[in-house]
Amino acid sequence: MSARHKSVGRQKDPEKRDRILAAARKVFLLRGFGAATIEAIASEAGVSKVTVYGHFGTLEALLHAVVLAEADSINSAISRPLVQSDTLIEDVINFGIHLLSTLRERNTLDFEHLVAARATQQPELVTAYFVSGRARGMELLAKLMRPDIGEKAVEAAEMLFALWSGGDQHRVLLGLRGPLSDDEIDCHVRFCVDVIGKAYSLDERK
Amino acid sequence: MSARHKSVGRQKDPEKRDRILAAARKVFLLRGFGAATIEAIASEAGVSKVTVYGHFGTLEALLHAVVLAEADSINSAISRPLVQSDTLIEDVINFGIHLLSTLRERNTLDFEHLVAARATQQPELVTAYFVSGRARGMELLAKLMRPDIGEKAVEAAEMLFALWSGGDQHRVLLGLRGPLSDDEIDCHVRFCVDVIGKAYSLDERK
DNA sequence: CCTTTATTGAACGTCCACGTACAGTTAATA
């Protein structure tokens, strides 16, 4: 009955799929998941409603696809090859600066909200977003510090992440203040590294 | 025209107001804001729809009221008079344990989600929740440490908060793992205090 | 060629929640 008709008949247009995704992205961010409708997305994509149903079945599936794509993009932004500097500490600092610069972007913030809003109804979404975002970032950071502090690196990376994204950055996420300035990021990142450095005796040698 | 008819005619029944609030709380937590309807809340409260419109005008207003009430309750839970112990550090640790015990509760987590989900559409909600929750907690913690480290106390309190509620507690919030056990809380709280203690030379004297 | 699938545009019936209105009651004040 339900055999795979792979190469029979017309193909689904991948370009339309992309247009739908882009439109969905736009609508979700603009109106939030609750107010987003398939019809609005179809119209925004310049595509018929039936086509949307054909590519993705439901709003949830659409959101899932959108978030996955974006998580990937954000993630690869974070893990972009870092400039190697003289000391390990400088490397860590650069990583932090780069991370916070990404986290303060309007786009990133909006996506965090979008995902958080669905935490109860679509837990897999959160998992996917977290795993391909934060989790990979932490791994990278830990790898960076491992030469110096060994197995404690994972723990230290987690603490650094917590410090970096807590405090004022958390306020930014909640919309309680505007995005951190470059100076604030630099200052905050270094300060946190200092704190963790003392606790884990990260030192200056390379 | 629009004079205040304060004491003319029947009064709005405060008990019904409470029933509506309780019902709204239940419905919001159960179905999320997006799927909550005034009719469902009215029926859950055993009250006519018109009465709900009379007490609160909109769903948003209802959510606002519900969140304010809950934030107050959570907040007063956090700032409950602490057991005085021998050392300042023990006091701080007790505060942290108490805080994390509150944060891991299903109820608290659900409310954080509810608020986060509305961050874009109802920013005032986030502000209110944060101010009467986190912010007061931090003040208290800072006050606790001020005798020892003076003006740095605010900064230190913020760092501690970040460390405490980051890492695994953050995973709990995202639904990536079950709530922290008592042991985990105890251990984590002490460890964080240790880290911050080293950076700010919190010491054992009282 | 023929068959199968994708896509469109429009139309469909359904459902659900909205916000309001009405007539009748219950409770407060003056």
Place this chain on the structure above:
DNA sequence: TATTAACTGTACGTGGACGTTCAATAAAGG
């Protein structure tokens, strides 16, 4: 007592989005 306003139950019209169907056209395979 008369007045004013809070309530109830019910009903109404409206609008929005759902998910599906249909006939027609376009693209891909055998």
